Amino acid sequence: MNGNTFGRLFQVTTFGESHGEAMGCTVSGCPAGLELSEEDIQGDLDRRKPGQSMITTSRGEPDAVSIKSGVQDGYTTGTPIGMVIQNKDAQSGKYEPFITAPRPSHGDFTYSAKFGTRNWGGGGRSSARETVNWVAAGAIAKKVLSSQGVEIKAHVNRIGDVEAEGVSFEGMVEHSEENAVRCGDPEVAREMQELIERYQEEGDSIGGSIEFEIRGAPRGLGAPRFDSLPARLGQAMMSVPATTAFEFGLGKEASEYAGSERNEDWEFSEEGDPVPVGNDHGGIQGGISTGEPITGEVTLHAPTSIPKEQTTVDWETGEEKTVQVIGRHDPVLPPRGVPVVEAMCALTVVDFMLLAGRINPDRMDGRPGEYDTDYHPSSPDNR
Template sequence: MAGNSFGQLFRITTFGESHGVAIGVIVDGCPAGLPIDIEYIQAELDKRKPGQSKITTQRKEADTVQILSGTFEGKTTGTPIAMLIPNEDQRSKDYSHNTDVFRPSHADYTYFTKYGIRDHRGGGRSSARETAARVAAGAIAKLLLKTQGIEVLAHVSSVGKIDAPNISITNAQEFETIREANIVRCADPATAEEMIARIDEIRKQGDTIGGKVSCTITNCPVGLGEPVFDKLHADLGKAMLSINAVHGFEYGSGFTGSEMLGSEHNDIFAKESDGSVKTLTNFSGGIQGGISNGMPIEFKVAFKPVATIMTNQNTIDAEGNNAQIQGKGRHDPCVVPRAVPIVEAMAALVVADHWLRNKGSKL
């Protein structure tokens, strides 16, 4: 199956299935000499792992990462970094009812039609379980970016029709502390309580709900992005849309910008007292002409409601006959709380790749 690798200079390849022995990732192109903090990588995985709270799936996975290669005495060697995450709590019997039945809005039908075979146990390769490998790789990308002072910070900004106010990030550690203090990972505590109550209400109904994750990349230097086809926002968009359940991506003013006048939307340049160039507004989302302009890079990612619901639905089987299916097993009523570290990971992978690519942009 093609499409398992992402990035050019900082490149990852993931492998494994939801109910296989393990999932994992190969990170190639990471510069030598980067200190690797295994506890940091594990902490990132812990934010994504299942079974965290009443509003996430109750599948219990420790998601304990093992680094198999590419490091020596705590630093990267410049060779491929292999990481393995064992699967420990598979319940394949939970999926025996849909061996030959296609779940609505899942990848069952498309995978089966494309390949002539599919792993019905939790979706196999199409499962969001695969994203744990991305988070592990993204943690290394984040460690690389931190050496340059670049921070990637996301939070849940909406659940259904409940929207958090815009959050201004002035201190990365303070932002993360506030976000991690609640189980929905919203950086506005008052809105977080509303979101948690709404998700729990939907869960008890046997239904699911969607939401949005907002992400900000701070201290990104000017010049990242490779026109014309590898624009920075284009690669960020591809990265986000590759995440399971993502149905929308917008950066800067996004779709709202289409309703504005040019005189309202243009970001006016200004020179600061320290000689740096800023813009008075940031409708461009920190990117102009596909290249970072030094302002915070801001974007939002929209997640659909989880496709598995605990009520009967009409569908068809592999023979094309009418059938019915009811969701079983352990599933998230809302994916966005666990999606925050995935969004950060994919953003970090994009920026790390472009940071390395930009090294050769001029003499």
Template structure:
């Protein structure tokens, strides 16, 4: 199975299945000299882990991370960073009825049709459980970007038909983590919570969306066409399970704007550089960053694992049957997807920063030690 690696210079390779022994990720391309320990990664994993509230799955995973390579004395060494998160609360027995009877709208049949086999416990590799690896890797990218003055934040801006009004970046920083819905508009968060309760009590689920924003990203990242910034970011967002749309800037609204309305005149900044007068393009023009805030939105469909009675077929017996997907599942996805979105945005940005030469790919400044300024591992004299 391919498709287990993300990034070009900052490469993330993952393994693990929902009900396997553990999840794991290897991060290659992190420069040496970054101060890093398990608490840095754990802080992000705690935001994603299950069992945080009544609107998340009750699966009791501590998601405790162990860093087993790539660091020495609290700093990265430049070699691959290996991290493991053990699965502690897997219960595969409830999935046995679906071995040959696919659950509606899951990847059960498509995986079996492609590979001739699959790990059916909890959805195996197709489960969103796998995103724990991405959040762990994203925590490292976040630490690198913080050194560069780059901030990334997201919040839930819509659940079902309840939509939050626009909020500022500062409001997202202040309010997102203060409620279980992760909506930065407190009044709307309460209405969202009530709506989720309604669907949960009815044995159903509901979809929603997440607004994201990045501040401090320099101009000049990205390239035309296949390596454009939005193309790579779109790949990152669509990799998240259950994502159905991704947009930046005006997004879908752009189809209603005329060229004269959307086009932004150029002016000089205080530093004397040309800058667009506005930012309807979401910080991206020609597939390349403008230096303005990057912002956009991604949408998730309702979780497909619901306790309502549904119909399926058993491809082994040839029978039609009614099933109930009994287990521990989220009634809505965006609240736990917020840290995943932030992780994928961080990973995308740091990869472009390395590719564009904005970050030294070999080592970061500030690593204490005798050879902090003289020793260069990549030079011919030291091979």
């Protein structure tokens, strides 16, 4: 309702503003028996964190997560996991010109329109800093999924007009973390990096996109019609800051395909299992997963914070004025967006798996023998 909670059974509720004291989130509905420590989460936070390369903002945030609840003796208890991440390096001074004037194409104006107030420090709640919470929650979701054989990977497949095509899941896994752009094709990554630096030098920024792939998700996920897999992935991805397009399977190209081209026959696999011939359907038919890899793409527009001169209005003086958004900003969003997209994939899929009763606790590391069937009263025969 208020935009601060995502998910139905695996729910994340977040708080925090760019220049507030802390970010934080509560993960409600994580099954008991998952081995979990702060280290499991820190890895993804580090992939998202500012200051990791020349093409990211230099804001100095360690983004160290502290788990406050929901874990006992190293294992989740099934009760809510509270997490807090301190903000350490807010420099609100740089935002002073914007106390009474909205930054162009930011959320400044619209947040004021909605809330009737102005939280100018770093954009307040409208800042993409919020996604630190998503990545923290997503890391837990990923770990649950991994125990069930589901793996998720994303990479940057386009910056401006430079595109990486045909990168496989394995390619993403192997190469995307080797370069600052987070592209699964090392060659193309270099081109992207050069392009980004060119825009950066000009005091400008550039758009791009992220491809994701989800492997091992079982068949039958998704509750048509309004809670179908594409519907909930759509909600998840369109939540990612700066996103202007979401596609799955052939995506936008599907408009140019004939039915006979796009349709995929069913055949029996060697094991006698019915499988579709090909995956132009991106792992989803009729809004429900087919068991094939779920593939999609997210387009992010260029960062709106640019040093170039722009014009805006001053609410107080009633006059237009020229501004420069100085701060410490990213020239491009997809590289740091990769773990964010992965997190939203994970949160979406783990939620559907819980709804489908497809999380098998025996596959989690658990604490076998200790809290198990001997005394566990929920035996299959209702007692």
